Amino acid sequence: MTQWIAVPLGIVASVLAAEFVAGLIHWMEDTYGDPDGRFFGRWVVRPNVVHHHFPRHFLRNNWWRSSWDLVLGAVVLGVVAWALGLLCWQVVLFLAVGANANQFHKWGHGIRRENPRVVAFLQSIRVIQTPAHHARHHTDPKSSHYCVITELLNPLLDRVRFWRRLEWCVLMTTGIRRRFDTSVRGGGPMPAWLEAYRPHRVSQA
Numbered sequence: 001m002t003q004w005i006a007v008p009l010g011i012v013a014s015v016l017a018a019e020f021v022a023g024l025i026h027w028m029e030d031t032y033g034d035p036d037g038r039f040f041g042r043w044v045v046r047p048n049v050v051h052h053h054f055p056r057h058f059l060r061n062n063w064w065r066s067s068w069d070l071v072l073g074a075v076v077l078g079v080v081a082w083a084l085g086l087l088c089w090q091v092v093l094f095l096a097v098g099a100n101a102n103q104f105h106k107w108g109h110g111i112r113r114e115n116p117r118v119v120a121f122l123q124s125i126r127v128i129q130t131p132a133h134h135a136r137h138h139t140d141p142k143s144s145h146y147c148v149i150t151e152l153l154n155p156l157l158d159r160v161r162f163w164r165r166l167e168w169c170v171l172m173t174t175g176i177r178r179r180f181d182t183s184v185r186g187g188g189p190m191p192a193w194l195e196a197y198r199p200h201r202v203s204q205a
């Protein structure tokens with residue numbers, strides 16, 4: 001009998017844990033990521049900056065190009081969990097959902113006919129995040145709704161000002177302030193390298 005409760009609870013907990021970790025990574029990239037940094041700057045932060053300026057640009061990327069960094073992280077964590085004897089189905093589900101966080105994010109930008117039917121259906125019954133919900137992350141000042149998989153965590157985290165409190169902790173302990181988001185009105189000039197991603201420039205290429 002307990003299995004009937006343990007399995008659904010395990011699924012919800014694994015998905016929400018993946019959603020929270022992916023949201024935390026998204027917040028770190030948006031808040032502190034340096035697009036001119038050596039490795040992470042070019043390969044991880046820049047695509048994020050491009051996304052804030054030109055949100056539909058990443059829809060042209062295939063699954064691997066959008067997900068390689070998360071897949072790599074999931075494989076490393078999976079190997080560590082296996083070595084420690086902690087690899088169970090809940091951990092596998094956590095890693096699988098987390099590795100696909102960017103795919104969920106892309107579905108949050110697709111119009112209904114662009115997304116697979118099953119995805120559009122799951123969005124319509126609010127099992128996975130809808131484009132309308134994710135659009136709030138892209139509304140100035142673009143500092144809320146960092147989670148992109150379901151619609152469960154964002155209202156909770158934003159209501160208790162979780163991300164602002166975290167930023168305060170970072171400021172108090174390290175002195176580091178959040179960077180300006182140049183895609184936000186008044187956020188400073190757009191970096192010159194972003195011009196190459198402007199939609200009309202790409203279509204002319």
Ligand SMILES: [Zn+2]
Nearest residue numbers: 026030052137
């Ligand atoms: Zn963002």
Ligand SMILES: [Zn+2]
Nearest residue numbers: 055105109134
């Ligand atoms: Zn987005």
